[in-house]
Amino acid sequence: MRFSHALPLLAALCLPVTACAAPSTSSTPSAPTASAAGRPAPGYPVTIANCGHSYTFDRPPSRTVLMSGGAVGQVSALIALGVEGRIVANAQSYGASDVPGRAEAIERLPKAKINKGSYDISRESMLALRPDFVIGTTGFDFDAQNGYATRQELLEIGANTWLPDSTCGGPGTIKGTQTIDDSYEMLRELGRVYGVSGRAEELIARSRERIEQIAAKVKDGPRPKVMYIIPGMEMGAAEFSSIGANGMWNDIFAKAGGVNAFAGVTDAVFANLSKEQVARTDVDAVVLINWRNPDPDGAAKNLFAQFPHWRAARDNRYVVLSDSAYLGPDNAVAVERIAKMLHPEKF
Numbered sequence: 017m018r019f020s021h022a023l024p025l026l027a028a029l030c031l032p033v034t035a036c037a038a039p040s041t042s043s044t045p046s047a048p049t050a051s052a053a054g055r056p057a058p059g060y061p062v063t064i065a066n067c068g069h070s071y072t073f074d075r076p077p078s079r080t081v082l083m084s085g086g087a088v089g090q091v092s093a094l095i096a097l098g099v100e101g102r103i104v105a106n107a108q109s110y111g112a113s114d115v116p117g118r119a120e121a122i123e124r125l126p127k128a129k130i131n132k133g134s135y136d137i138s139r140e141s142m143l144a145l146r147p148d149f150v151i152g153t154t155g156f157d158f159d160a161q162n163g164y165a166t167r168q169e170l171l172e173i174g175a176n177t178w179l180p181d182s183t184c185g186g187p188g189t190i191k192g193t194q195t196i197d198d199s200y201e202m203l204r205e206l207g208r209v210y211g212v213s214g215r216a217e218e219l220i221a222r223s224r225e226r227i228e229q230i231a232a233k234v235k236d237g238p239r240p241k242v243m244y245i246i247p248g249m250e251m252g253a254a255e256f257s258s259i260g261a262n263g264m265w266n267d268i269f270a271k272a273g274g275v276n277a278f279a280g281v282t283d284a285v286f287a288n289l290s291k292e293q294v295a296r297t298d299v300d301a302v303v304l305i306n307w308r309n310p311d312p313d314g315a316a317k318n319l320f321a322q323f324p325h326w327r328a329a330r331d332n333r334y335v336v337l338s339d340s341a342y343l344g345p346d347n348a349v350a351v352e353r354i355a356k357m358l359h360p361e362k363f
Contacts (some may be wrong), residue, residue: 138289
């Protein structure tokens with residue numbers, strides 16, 4: 017099964033979707049506010065810097081809208097922070113999660129009216145929602161050329177906006193490789209916006225402690241070569257175009273006691289390789305990402321049938337993950353599950 021050409025989707029995965037038009041530019045916001053007129057709420061105003069602009073909040077957002085139907089990192093963060101009751105429309109959904117109950121919690125949220133085939137909210141639908149805060153995953157989410165409300169248009173109706181700083185310019189202009197610290201920074205910043213900084217710091221501390229414990233267990237062991245792949249997802253013209261090369265998963269692999277088998281084959285986020293190129297690479301284990309895949313175990317079986325010489329194939333060594341291996345609140349889950357696959361004797 018082939019999914020559409022990468023949606024600007026998995027923007028949370030920071031996919032380099034070069035087909036996306038460049039995002040619209042707008043004037044620098046001046047002292048925006050996300051609340052009605054009146055005195056700031058206790059602990060406010062709060063000002064954050066995002067994508068070169070400053071946004072000021074006089075109170076916690078009460079009408080949040082989430083863009084990017086191919087991502088779940090931001091909606092998962094709001095649920096983890098306990099502020100999901102402030103969401104009036106959510107376009108983010110996977111239908112699966114590595115955290116028990118998370119997919120069901122996302123499913124219960126108010127759903128956004130999305131454009132068919134784009135997994136995102138049109139300008140008209142967005143403005144009709146009367147949001148006071150809109151969260152996206154890349155600059156694509158605020159690109160007028162793609163039919164979406166711009167950050168300036170939203171500001172003019174009283175809605176502040178937020179994106180990960182690494183993807184401000186859109187899917188094709190990724191700034192560097194994300195790490196687990198980027199997930200922490202997202203939690204910390206959204207915690208400030210919603211007035212739950214204590215909860216954010218608690219989540220961060222718990223994740224750091226868990227990851228440090230796992231990393232300590234596997235630090236002296238061998239470093240298996242790991243493939244990260246999203247079966248069925250097309251990122252380019254080659255037969256294998258959804259192999260992760262440079263992304264948060266590299267940091268996750270390192271903490272789990274492994275190394276990316278395809279790191280260095282390209283400067284892009286995803287490698288775009290032929291079957292022959294893939295066959296020449298040693299792969300000891302596979303992290304298979306389930307993005308709306310009806311049979312991820314079957315996808316692993318098919319992959320191993322094509323490359324029976326891999327140690328991963330001989331040992332049937334793989335793990336299926338969905339939402340914990342990229343930007344979001346649950347990277348410790350990915351680190352632990354991958355570490356247990358790579359170094360079962362340590363657990």
